[in-house]
Amino acid sequence: MTRVTTKGQVTIPVDIRERLGLQPGDEITFEETDEGYVIRKEVEADRFEKWRGVADTDETVEDRMRDLRGDLP
Incomplete structure (x- = not known):
């Protein structure tokens, strides 16, 4: 858990960070759903x-x- x-910070467990491919400095969003929230890694369309x-x-x-x-040439 x-x-x-x-300060409103949370530690994302290692297994989840690995599955999402999260690295320090990456941006994530929290999207509200009917069941709760979904964490998504922000990915540029063309990085x-x-x-x-x-x-x-x-x-x-x-x-x-x-x-x-x-x-020298």
């Missing part, structure tokens, strides 16, 4: 979308890797 702290355009460059992969390694 889990208890609510005075890679936030990275789109971050590495926009005209360099080739080989050129970029060479730059990162500090290799």
Whole structure:
């Protein structure tokens, strides 16, 4: 059984965290149902979308890797 702290916090049991794939920093929602509440992990529709355009460059992969390694052309 889990208890609510005075700060309104609860510890989610390990087996439930593992089944939900919860990691520190993940966001969850509590949805009310006729039977009680359901915990859901918030998942972005496309978790890679936030990275789109971050590495926009005209360099080739080989050129970029060479730059990162500090290799001379």
